[in-house]
Amino acid sequence: MSLALGRAGRSTATGTKRAGLATARGTRRVGLATASGAQRVGHATRRLTHAQGAGRTGLGRLIELTAANSAGDSLITLALAGTIFFGLPVNEARGQVALYLLITMIPFAVVAPFVGPVLDRFRSGRRYVMAGTLFARGLLCFAMAAAVGPGDVLTLFAGALGVLVLSKAYNVSRAAIMPSVLPADITLVSANARVALFSLVAAGIAVPIAAGLTAWLGAAWVLRLAMVVFLLLGVFAVRLPRHVDSPDLEEEDERGERARWRTLLNVGPAVTEAMRANAAIRLFSGFLLFFLLFLVQDGHLKDLPTTTTIAMLAAAAGLGGLAGAAVANWARNHSPQLIVLLTLAVSLVTAGVTAFLFGLWAAVAVALIAAFAQELGKLALDAIVQREIGEEVRSSTFGVVEALLQVAWVFGGLVGLLVSDWSAGPGGLTAMAVVLALALGSLLVLRRARVKARDAKVQAKVNDARNDARTTDVAVVEVADPPPAPTTTKPLTNPHG
Incomplete structure (x- = not known):
C-alpha cells in the first residue's frame, strides 16, 4: 500500500513538474510571439512615419512624439472621466461639468494673448519648450494621482486645467515648427493630416487600455502611468533635430515687435x-x-x-x-x-x-x-x-x-x-x-x-497701368524729332548783275 502511494506521489510530482515546464514553455512562447509581433508593428509604424523623406527632416520623429502625447492625454482623460463625471449623479454632474468648463475658459481668455509671444521669444529653444510642457504634465499627473484617494476635487480641477493649458501650448509649438521639418514631397495639409492620423490611432489604442486599467487598478494608477509616459516623452522631445529650433532675429523694429501680439x-x-x-x-x-x-x-x-x-x-x-x-x-x-x-x-x-x-x-x-x-x-x-x-x-x-x-x-x-x-x-x-x-x-x-x-x-x-501707357505714348510723340524745315535754294548767279 505504501509502495503504491509512493509511486502515485512520484507520478503526481513528475506530472506536476512536466505541466509546470510545459506552462513555462508556453508562456515563454507567447511572450516571444508577443514581443516579435510588437517589434514588427514598431518597424511597420516606423516605415510609415518616416516615409517620403519624413525621417530625414525630422517629421517622422515629430509624428511619433505627437502620437505618444495623444495617448498620454487619453490616459488622463479616461482617469478623470471615471473620477469626476460619471461617478456623480446626473444633476450633480451637470454642476461639476459646468464649473470645469468655466474654469477652462477663463484662463484661456486671459492667458491667450501672452502664450504665443512667449513661445515666439523662445524660437531658438522650441525643443526645450515642448519638453517642458511634457515634463510639467507628468508632475501634474503625480499631483492628481495623490488627490484621487481623498477626493480632492479642487486639486483635480486645477490639475486638469494645467494639463489642458500645457497640452495646448504643446500643440502651438508643434504646429509652429511644422514648416521647418516639412519634406519637399509633402504639402502642409498632408503633413498635418499625417500627424493627426497617427495621433488619433494612438488615442484609439490607448482609450480601451486606459479604461481597462482604470477599472482594474483605479484612476490613481492610470494617472501614475501617464506621469511616466510624459516624463519619457520629455526626454524624447529634447532629442528632436536641432533645426527645429530657429535662430532669433538680432534686430527687430518696433513694428515687428508689435506684430507679435496677434x-x-x-x-x-x-x-x-x-x-x-x-x-x-x-x-x-x-x-x-x-x-x-x-x-x-x-x-x-x-x-x-x-x-x-x-x-x-x-x-x-x-x-x-x-x-x-x-x-x-x-x-x-x-x-x-x-x-x-x-x-x-x-x-x-x-x-x-x-x-x-x-x-x-x-x-x-x-x-x-x-x-x-x-x-x-x-x-x-x-x-x-x-x-x-x-x-x-x-x-x-x-x-x-x-x-x-x-x-x-x-x-x-x-x-x-x-x-x-x-x-x-x-x-x-x-x-x-x-x-x-x-x-x-x-x-x-x-x-x-x-x-x-x-x-x-x-x-x-x-486702368492705372493703361493710363500710364497712354501718357507714355503721348510723351514719346511729343519728344520725337520734328520734321525738317523747308530750305530755299540760293541762285548761283545774280540776274541783275
Whole structure:
C-alpha cells in the first residue's frame, strides 16, 4: 500500500513538474510571439512615419512624439472621466461639468494673448519648450494621482486645467515648427493630416487600455502611468533635430515687435475667415458632446443601455476624426479655404437633418460627421496659418487660434449642458442649425465683399497701368524729332548783275 502511494506521489510530482515546464514553455512562447509581433508593428509604424523623406527632416520623429502625447492625454482623460463625471449623479454632474468648463475658459481668455509671444521669444529653444510642457504634465499627473484617494476635487480641477493649458501650448509649438521639418514631397495639409492620423490611432489604442486599467487598478494608477509616459516623452522631445529650433532675429523694429501680439483683427483676411469658420464648427462640437452625453444620462435615448450608447457615440466620434484626417491627406492639393467653408456647410446640413430625424442612429451619425468636420477644418486652418503667417509671429497666431477654438468649444459645451435640461433633442439641434446657418451666411457675404474689393483693386491697377501707357505714348510723340524745315535754294548767279 505504501509502495503504491509512493509511486502515485512520484507520478503526481513528475506530472506536476512536466505541466509546470510545459506552462513555462508556453508562456515563454507567447511572450516571444508577443514581443516579435510588437517589434514588427514598431518597424511597420516606423516605415510609415518616416516615409517620403519624413525621417530625414525630422517629421517622422515629430509624428511619433505627437502620437505618444495623444495617448498620454487619453490616459488622463479616461482617469478623470471615471473620477469626476460619471461617478456623480446626473444633476450633480451637470454642476461639476459646468464649473470645469468655466474654469477652462477663463484662463484661456486671459492667458491667450501672452502664450504665443512667449513661445515666439523662445524660437531658438522650441525643443526645450515642448519638453517642458511634457515634463510639467507628468508632475501634474503625480499631483492628481495623490488627490484621487481623498477626493480632492479642487486639486483635480486645477490639475486638469494645467494639463489642458500645457497640452495646448504643446500643440502651438508643434504646429509652429511644422514648416521647418516639412519634406519637399509633402504639402502642409498632408503633413498635418499625417500627424493627426497617427495621433488619433494612438488615442484609439490607448482609450480601451486606459479604461481597462482604470477599472482594474483605479484612476490613481492610470494617472501614475501617464506621469511616466510624459516624463519619457520629455526626454524624447529634447532629442528632436536641432533645426527645429530657429535662430532669433538680432534686430527687430518696433513694428515687428508689435506684430507679435496677434489678435483676430490683424492676422489677415484668409486666416480670419478660417478661424471664424472653425470657431463655429468647434461651437457645434462642444454643444454636441455635452448635449448628447446628458441626453443619454437622462434616458432620452433608450434603445440601448447607457454605457453601450456612450461607447457607440465615442466610437463614431473617433472614426469621424480618422476620416477627417484621411480626407485631408487625400485633398492635399485642394484649396484649404474652400475646405474650411465646406466643412462648415456639412456641419449645418448634418445638424438640420439630425433635428428632423432625431434618434439613436441619427445621434451616432451626427457625432461621426461633427468629428469629421472638426478634424478636417482644423487641419485646413493649420495649413493656412503655416502658409500665410511668418515664422517670427507664427506661435502668437497659433496661440490666438487655440484660444479662440477653446473658448468656442467651452461656450458650445455650456449651451449644450443647459439645453439638455429642457430639450429632448430636435429643438436643441434646430437652434444649433440656425446658428451655423448664420455663421456660414455671414462668412459668404464677407467673402463676396472681399473678392469684389480685390477685383476692383486689381481693375484699378490695370486702368492705372493703361493710363500710364497712354501718357507714355503721348510723351514719346511729343519728344520725337520734328520734321525738317523747308530750305530755299540760293541762285548761283545774280540776274541783275
